[in-house]
Amino acid sequence: MTTVSLPRRLVAEALGSAMLLAVVVGSGIMGQRLAGGNVAIALLGNTLATGAALVVLITVFGPVSGAHFNPVVTLAAAIRRELPWRAALAYPPAQLAGAILGVWCAHAMFGQPIWQVSTHARTGPAQAFSEFVAAFGLLATILGTAKFRPDFTAVAVGLYITAAYWFTASTSFANPAVTIARSLSDTFAGIAPGGVPAFILAQTAGALVATAVLGWLLKDELKDEQTP
Structure with missing residues (x-):
């Protein structure tokens, strides 16, 4: 396996995260503009674009950096000793930037002010719990496919996020870097800054619980080969 230098991995994480957010926010703006006030149609457009983009981005950048694009995925990898802590500490700033x-x-492409702060309130216990569930499911998807079908991980993550947009009340951010970045967009995909801390706490908790549960559930058990 080819070893990729840390600077190249950081650039891959930054580029992948940038492209992901351009898709999330840009498709949200486009969906809202074309949906004629139908929020379900706007969300559907946002959902399909995001899921499709994730498949492509993970396929492209996965061999370089692992295609985390997500601090809690990086945290899980470090806990599982799949990523050195030196790299694990460097990934999140690159992902956030x-x-x-x-x-x-996305703002520039649609002729909007570059600097914005969201006013889209996403608060309350139900929203936070949704982010716990979303992050748990995302990590379960990644760890499960990495164990049994690593070639299917990109597709599985894209499909999971596509579904989670609809079955979670929060529309499945499941990512602290995404959450912070979306607080800087007063568009369809935005989140008001007041909701960010609860989302990040819930996402981190969900990822940690998933890492522990899936680590136990998927571990290889040694068979007792001793003869009586």
Whole structure:
């Protein structure tokens, strides 16, 4: 397996995160503009674009950096000793910087002010619990496919996020970097800053619980080969 230098991995994480957020925010703006006030249609457009983009981005950047694009995925990898802590500490700043750049790119593409702060309130216990569930499911998807079908991980993550947009009350952010970046967009995909801390706490908790549960559930058990 080819070893990729840390600077190249960081650029991959930043680029992938930027492209992901450009898709999330840009498709949200486009969906809202074309839906004629039908929020379900706007969300559907946002959903399909995001799920499809994730498949492509994970396929492209996975061999370089692992295609985390998500601090809690990086945290799980470090806990499982699949990523050195030196890299694990460097990934989140790159992911966040890329995510913010992606938001600004989406604003620029649609002729909107680059600097924005969201007024879209997403608060309350139900929203926070939704983010716990969303992050738990995302990590379960990643760990399960990595164990049994690593070639299917990109597709599985894209499909999971596509579904989670609809079965969670929060529309499945499941990512602290995405959450912070989306607070800087007063568009369809935005989240008001007041909801960000609860989302991040719930996402981190969901990822940690999933890492523990799936680590136990999927571990290889040694068979007792001793003869009586």
